[in-house]
Amino acid sequence: MLNVQNLTLPAGKIPLLQNFSFHFQSGRMTVLLGPNGAGKTTLLRSLAESKHRNIFFNDEETCRMPASIRSEKISWMPAEHNVPFDFTVADLMQAGRFPWHKGFPGRSDDQFVEQIIETLKISHLRNKSYNHLSSGEKQKVMAGRVLCQDTPVMILDEPVAHMDLSTAFQLMDIFRQQVRKGRCVIMSLHQPELALHYGDDALFIKAGQQPEGGPVKELCTEKRLSALYGISVRLIRDGRHTYFCAHPPSESG
Amino acid sequence: MTSSFSRNLCLCSMFFVLLCSPFWGPAPYDSAHYLSYFMTETISDGFNPTTGMLILTELRLPRLFGAALCGSCLSIAGILCQGLFRNPLADPGILGCSGGSSLCVLLLYSLGLQWKPELSVPLAAFTGAIISTVILLLISGNILKSPGFGQLLLSGMALASLWGALNSFLISLSVSRHELLQSVMKWLLGGLQALTWKQLAWSTMPCILGIVWALSLSRKLDILSLGYGVAESLGIAAAGIRIQSIACMSLLLAMVVSLAGPLPFVGLIVPHLTRMIVGPGHRQLMICGLANGASLLIFADLCARSLFMPEEAELGVLTSLIGAPFFFWILCMQRKELLC
Numbered sequence: 001m002l003n004v005q006n007l008t009l010p011a012g013k014i015p016l017l018q019n020f021s022f023h024f025q026s027g028r029m030t031v032l033l034g035p036n037g038a039g040k041t042t043l044l045r046s047l048a049e050s051k052h053r054n055i056f057f058n059d060e061e062t063c064r065m066p067a068s069i070r071s072e073k074i075s076w077m078p079a080e081h082n083v084p085f086d087f088t089v090a091d092l093m094q095a096g097r098f099p100w101h102k103g104f105p106g107r108s109d110d111q112f113v114e115q116i117i118e119t120l121k122i123s124h125l126r127n128k129s130y131n132h133l134s135s136g137e138k139q140k141v142m143a144g145r146v147l148c149q150d151t152p153v154m155i156l157d158e159p160v161a162h163m164d165l166s167t168a169f170q171l172m173d174i175f176r177q178q179v180r181k182g183r184c185v186i187m188s189l190h191q192p193e194l195a196l197h198y199g200d201d202a203l204f205i206k207a208g209q210q211p212e213g214g215p216v217k218e219l220c221t222e223k224r225l226s227a228l229y230g231i232s233v234r235l236i237r238d239g240r241h242t243y244f245c246a247h248p249p250s251e252s253g
Numbered sequence: 254m255t256s257s258f259s260r261n262l263c264l265c266s267m268f269f270v271l272l273c274s275p276f277w278g279p280a281p282y283d284s285a286h287y288l289s290y291f292m293t294e295t296i297s298d299g300f301n302p303t304t305g306m307l308i309l310t311e312l313r314l315p316r317l318f319g320a321a322l323c324g325s326c327l328s329i330a331g332i333l334c335q336g337l338f339r340n341p342l343a344d345p346g347i348l349g350c351s352g353g354s355s356l357c358v359l360l361l362y363s364l365g366l367q368w369k370p371e372l373s374v375p376l377a378a379f380t381g382a383i384i385s386t387v388i389l390l391l392i393s394g395n396i397l398k399s400p401g402f403g404q405l406l407l408s409g410m411a412l413a414s415l416w417g418a419l420n421s422f423l424i425s426l427s428v429s430r431h432e433l434l435q436s437v438m439k440w441l442l443g444g445l446q447a448l449t450w451k452q453l454a455w456s457t458m459p460c461i462l463g464i465v466w467a468l469s470l471s472r473k474l475d476i477l478s479l480g481y482g483v484a485e486s487l488g489i490a491a492a493g494i495r496i497q498s499i500a501c502m503s504l505l506l507a508m509v510v511s512l513a514g515p516l517p518f519v520g521l522i523v524p525h526l527t528r529m530i531v532g533p534g535h536r537q538l539m540i541c542g543l544a545n546g547a548s549l550l551i552f553a554d555l556c557a558r559s560l561f562m563p564e565e566a567e568l569g570v571l572t573s574l575i576g577a578p579f580f581f582w583i584l585c586m587q588r589k590e591l592l593c
Contacts (some may be wrong), residue, residue: 035270049482071488078482084339085533095476099488103472149487 001026002047002181003056009039014208016042020205020215024186031177031195031216032188035203035229040188041157043063043205047186048155057153062217066175071099075149077142081158084128089141091171093117096148116147119174135162149227154173154178156187160194170200189216192233192244196220204228219226259530260541267544270551271321275313275561282308285537311450320554320568321447321547323513326460328527328546329467331520332538333505336474338406341528342523343504348409348499351515352386352416354378354507355441362437371452373550375459375511382503382510385412388442390499443514443569445554452569456508461503466544469536470497516569518576523549524585540575 002024009017012078024030024047044054050062050070057065057073057222058112065073075096079182090182093116103175107138117123120140123131130141143159159169168191176198177186189195195202195216206228212219224243225233234245278285286300287309330345337343342365345351357377366373385519392408420441439446472495475482509516527542550568553575557566 020434045482048486052563067485067490068488068495071486074486076483076486078480081480083341084341084477085528087478088532091475091534092479095487103475217409239493 001058001188003059004047005054005056007046007052007054009042009052016207017211021213022211023049024153025201026184026186027179027182028200029175029185029187029198029200030201030203032186032203032205033190033192033195033220033228034227038205038207040205043211044157044186044188045077045078046157048074050074067098071151072140073151074153074155075146075151077146077154077156077159077206079161081138081142083130087123087186088127089122089130089133090127092119092130092141093144093148096145099149099151112150113148116144119147120144121170136164136167139163140167143174147174152182154186156185156188158188161190167230168194175233190218192225193242196242196244257559258574260388260537261549263527263530263541263544267321267548270319270548273311274317274320274515274551274555277555280483293559315450316445316558317551318453319512320550322453322460323445323509323516323547324519324523324550325543325547326463326509326546327516327519327550328523328542329464329539330505330544331410331524332527332535333467333470333474333498333502334520335524336478336535337495337502339478339480339512340406341525342521343406344518345516346515346536348389348502349385349412349414349416350503350506351375352384352413352420352444352502353388354381354510355515356419356423357419358440358510359437363423363427363433363589366511371449371455375456375508378511379459379507380505381498381511382507384526385416386395386499386503388412400491413457424455439567440514441569443516443572444557444565445568448512452512453466456512459504460508463508463562464539466497467505468536468539470494470501471539474498474535488529494541514569517573518580519546519550519572521584522576524582 002101004020004022007017008015009020011106018042027251028046035153047055050065052063053063054216055062057070062070066099077181079177087095090113093113095108097105097112102111107117117126120143121143122137122144125137125141130138133141133246139159141155145157146154158176159175160171163171173193175187179185179200199216201213204219204224212224222233222235229246231246233248234247236243265407273284275285276282282300282305288305288307290300290302290305329344334343334345334348335341335494354377358374361373361377389405389409389412392412396430424434424437424441427437473484473489476487476489477491479487484491484494522541523546524538526547527538530545531537536540550572552570557568560566
């Protein structure tokens with residue numbers, strides 16, 4: 001669905017990615033894993049904001065699409081949102097419908113937003129100001145905005161970074177449903193468990209190296225994860241579940 | 254429901270002020286005189302119908318409409334500026350826009366080029382605003398592509414102080430020419446004393462045009478406040494909206510500068526006040542801000558001409574006098590939210 005061919009991303013003078021090619025498929029969730037500063041956000045941002053060439057949505061180069069068309073195909077949730085004015089949660093969710101209603105929301109848009117609010121279980125926050133929410137709640141609202149945009153490709157930068165355990169699972173379940181509907185979901189995560197449980201494909205990103213892509217089950221192994229993060233990662237199987245366990249480097253010696 | 258109620262409240266208060274204001278002033282002709290004259294056609298003591306009507310139609314009504322027009326334009330320009338910079342503390346003056354247009358008008362005065370002043374002054378003001386904005390666009394570099402906010406804001410401030418210095422220089426050159434100095438100072442301090450119907454007729458159309466333009470941008474400004482990257486992903490051509498907002502703001506500001514001189518603080522206070530009443534949605538904000546700006550400036554003008562009778566205070570001085578303490582108060586009320 002989203003096809004990257006020979007993408008080179010500059011970060012200052014050194015290229016962050018060189019001749020990177022990957023196919024983000026529809027009906028699959030692709031998870032980006034990697035240490036801080038490796039370039040996950042830069043890659044996601046370039047996919048979402050489409051300033052670079054060589055990124056194709058169904059054979060159409062995204063940087064050539066007008067913003068209004070692109071907004072019907074690709075939605076984007078950055079890791080941080082700074083909203084300078086006191087918009088309510090419902091206002092922000094409705095903003096997600098903008099590509100479809102162009103500023104004049106109709107009844108179907110209201111219903112869609114209501115439905116997402118129900119799904120996320122945030123109806124108690126509906127009329128609260130976004131700036132007064134906790135950071136986990138803020139992320140939930142912004143993920144809700146992306147869900148309201150309802151596009152074939154959804155790109156999310158660390159959508160569960162500030163969420164508690166159960167909320168993170170809840171949100172991942174919701175995005176899993178989107179994947180089942182045939183959406184292409186791309187997100188960066190810092191939890192290999194979530195990647196293994198929910199993801200289909202993984203993309204390992206390490207600064208100065210060519211990213212490794214492939215099915216999650218093949219990539220998320222003790223050896224590869226240890227190499228990725230530079231510490232020893234253990235994999236513990238308990239029936240159907242798999243847990244990752246990492247020791248502080250100071251103790252492992 | 255509540256928002257439409259508060260909008261109606263704003264509009265009603267504007268009409269109330271509009272209706273009441275022409276019947277006060279330094280001349281001893283007040284509402285009682287006019288009411289008895291209009292209603293029963295009796296002439297109360299000391300009321301001269303001819304002078305009374307002349308004061309009403311040639312002095313008070315032009316001032317009233319001028320104040321309403323300037324107030325609404327300034328508040329819309331302020332809302333545009335704050336939406337554009339995604340910063341509730343931004344103000345059109347910060348961009349150097351009003352400084353630039355003042356400079357051009359001052360140049361016009363000091364070169365003695367006031368041919369058809371009702372046309373040439375607005376034109377000069379607009380030219381100044383546009384030139385100032387274009388210079389701003391050039392020195393802040395790739396403003397069209399990358400969201401270099403801080404850069405834009407800082408270069409705007411630098412530009413504003415440059416214009417301020419040039420203004421002072423021009424004034425210092427005209428010290429020996431008393432008449433010129435007097436008219437320039439009067440204009441710079443801001444006021445509506447000398448407003449004529451002719452001037453108003455020339456500026457009304459551009460003002461209405463600017464306001465309609467701003468209203469057409471309002472929903473996009475809502476999306477823009479989520480951040481440029483997100484706004485682009487929601488289908489907004491952020492650069493285009495920014496340029497349009499800047500142009501529209503320059504137009505509105507130029508009209509105000511040509512009518513009443515640079516009036517400080519109105520563009521900062523009114524959007525704040527209105528946001529407290531109707532919330533941050535730009536459409537409601539603009540409609541109510543229009544009404545509130547008009548009422549505020551009519552009221553300020555009323556104070557300017559009646560508080561210190563028989564002398565008149567300058568309107569620009571008064572808006573600063575009211576505006577600055579009020580702004581401190583807002584800052585104290587919202588200190589927490591503004592800091593984060």
